[in-house]
Amino acid sequence: MSKMKFKLNYSGIGMMMKSTEMQNVLSEHATAIKNRCGDGYEQDIYVGKNRANAMVKTSTYQAKKDNLKNNTLLKAVR
Template structure:
């Protein structure tokens, strides 16, 4: 039995991680998390140096307080 070897195309992987398709996937996931959290949470997508990133954060005072008391964002990610 011979060993299989492959060489990863790093520029291809980099372009995939920054692609519009990846941003759509991240946007759907961030929206789902935001919806599970409730009112007062916001989301954003941005392309960084290495990959596309999504974030959800507590935007209002009530949401920040709720998140600090109940770990709402952490529970919504699970």
């Protein structure tokens, strides 16, 4: 058997991690998490230096209190 060499194309991976398609996938996941949390939560997507990022966070005092008491965000991630 011959040994196969594998070389990553780092610039291609970087472009893929920042792509619109990746942002759409992240948006779908963030929306699902936000919907499981209920009212008082919001989502945001931004492109950082190396990749696209999505986050769900509390936006009201009641949601902050709920998250502190019940770990709502952690449970919504599954």
